[in-house]
Amino acid sequence: xxxxxxxxxxxxxxxxxxxxxxxxxxxxxxxxxxxxxxxxxxxxxxxxxxxxxxxxxxxxxxxxxxxxxxxxxxxxxxxxxxxxxxxxxxxxxxxxxxxxxxxxxxxxxxxxxxxxxxxxxxxxxxxxxxxxxxxxxxxxxxxxxxx
Amino acid sequence: xxxxxxxxxxxxxxxxxxxxxxxxxxxxxxxxxxxxxxxxxxxxxxxxxxxxxxxxxxxxxxxxxxxxxxxxxxxxxxxxxxxxxxxxxxxxxxxxxxxxxxxxxxxxxxxxxxxxxxxxxxxxxxxxxxxxxxxxxxxxxxxxxxxxxxxxxxxxxxxxxxxxxxxxxxxxxxx
Numbered sequence: 001x002x003x004x005x006x007x008x009x010x011x012x013x014x015x016x017x018x019x020x021x022x023x024x025x026x027x028x029x030x031x032x033x034x035x036x037x038x039x040x041x042x043x044x045x046x047x048x049x050x051x052x053x054x055x056x057x058x059x060x061x062x063x064x065x066x067x068x069x070x071x072x073x074x075x076x077x078x079x080x081x082x083x084x085x086x087x088x089x090x091x092x093x094x095x096x097x098x099x100x101x102x103x104x105x106x107x108x109x110x111x112x113x114x115x116x117x118x119x120x121x122x123x124x125x126x127x128x129x130x131x132x133x134x135x136x137x138x139x140x141x142x143x144x145x146x147x
Numbered sequence: 148x149x150x151x152x153x154x155x156x157x158x159x160x161x162x163x164x165x166x167x168x169x170x171x172x173x174x175x176x177x178x179x180x181x182x183x184x185x186x187x188x189x190x191x192x193x194x195x196x197x198x199x200x201x202x203x204x205x206x207x208x209x210x211x212x213x214x215x216x217x218x219x220x221x222x223x224x225x226x227x228x229x230x231x232x233x234x235x236x237x238x239x240x241x242x243x244x245x246x247x248x249x250x251x252x253x254x255x256x257x258x259x260x261x262x263x264x265x266x267x268x269x270x271x272x273x274x275x276x277x278x279x280x281x282x283x284x285x286x287x288x289x290x291x292x293x294x295x296x297x298x299x300x301x302x303x304x305x306x307x308x309x310x311x312x313x314x315x316x317x318x319x320x321x322x
Contacts, residue, residue: 015214015234017183042179056181056277056289057160067233068178086259087233089177113259147261 002100003108005082005127006146012082012110013074019083020070021063026050028077029062033102037076037095041069068092075099075107085109090116097122113147114140148207148226148251155204156188159286163188163275165293167228167253171267174257174293176274181291182257185275186211186232207253221246228253238262272296 005012013019026049028034035046042065043055053059068088075083076099085096093115100107108127117124117136124139125132128146133139151168163185174182190211192201203209208227212220214235221229221243229252237243238256244264247254256262273293280289 014236017234056179057184058287066179067183087178089175089180089259091177091179112261 001106001123001125001132002097003106003125003127004085004143005108005110006143007112007128009082009084009110012084014084016071016074016083016087017067020074023078024062024070024073025077028073031076034073034076037072038065038069040095041072041091042066072096072099075109076103079103079105079107082108082110084112085115086112088115093117111143114143148253152205152207152228152253154209154228156185156192156201156209158188158201159283159288161188161289161291163291165273167255167271169268169271170253171247171265171271172253172255173262173267173272174255174275175259175272175296176276180275181277181289182275183232185291186230186257189230218242218246221250224250224252226251228255230254231256231258233257233259236260239264269297270295 029038029046029049029052038044038046038052042052044052044065046052047059050062051059052062052065057064068091071083071085071087072092072095074081075085075096088096094117096109097117117139119136121134123132123134126139126142129142131142133142148170151166153166154163156163161181161184163181188201189203189209191199192203193210205228209230210224210227211230211232212224212235214237217235217237231238231254238258239260239262241264247265272295274296275291276294278290278292280287282288
């Protein structure tokens with residue numbers, strides 16, 4: 001299940017872009033699921049473990065992919081760690097839900113804003129009050145008080 | 148600084164053109180829209196000037212502020228437009244809000260964090276989007292602009308009543 005802690009969280013990695021640049025492995029970009037995320041968010045195709053061909057920027061190193069995508073790749077590859085997912089735009093939200101589903105384990109992210117997880121149903125535990133919410137209406141009610 | 152400032156930042160692959168109206172502008176929106184690229188271009192121009200191959204057209208100096216010695220650096224910046232990218236947690240601090248309040252700079256801050264210490268207008272929260280693209284000497288060039296993230300029509304509505312916690316609410320903010 002996806003767990004979210006809202007608000008300041010000292011143990012979460014805040015600057016995910018910097019952390020990604022210094023910790024990613026080539027294999028992270030070669031994964032099939034990761035390549036779908038890369039196509040979806042950055043409109044880019046993977047050329048190697050260190051470079052992608054982006055629609056907007058041309059061929060760029062992995063360290064130049066978007067901040068949101070870096071955070072998604074960190075959550076996917078290091079589910080035991082907690083990352084500041086407020087570096088992700090709403091276009092990353094569906095991928096956070098998919099990562100939680102695919103990994104089939106509890107993952108925890110830190111949010112400092114209300115991310116829009118869309119109109120569908122989901123299952124998210126808000127760690128601040130241990131409430132499980134199933135749609136955005138519930139999430140806003142229970143998460144809003146911590147932001 | 149007072150008034151609005153048009154800013155054009157470009158190289159041979161991308162051009163940003165936008166106007167900032169108030170002392171604090173917030174950049175949010177989807178990932179991979181070019182917020183970081185914009186700020187990196189400002190930084191490169193600020194460090195290397197025209198030798199960077201980047202053009203920054205603005206009546207005021209544009210600079211980038213980063214974590215580390217941000218407080219010392221900001222003390223030396225005046226009459227400028229200060230860009231701050233995501234990952235700089237100091238933007239939430241009271242120290243930063245005090246320095247903003249006592250400076251004559253404008254600030255463009257990329258963050259989705261709640262900035263309770265900074266008084267900014269909901270009208271000055273923008274996303275970045277690609278407006279168009281063309282071929283420039285055989286190279287694809289993208290044109291990007293800012294767009295307001297909040298519905299202006301909603302903001303124009305007048306509430307019948309506003310509930311506040313006491314009669315002094317907002318006094319500190321607006322004084």
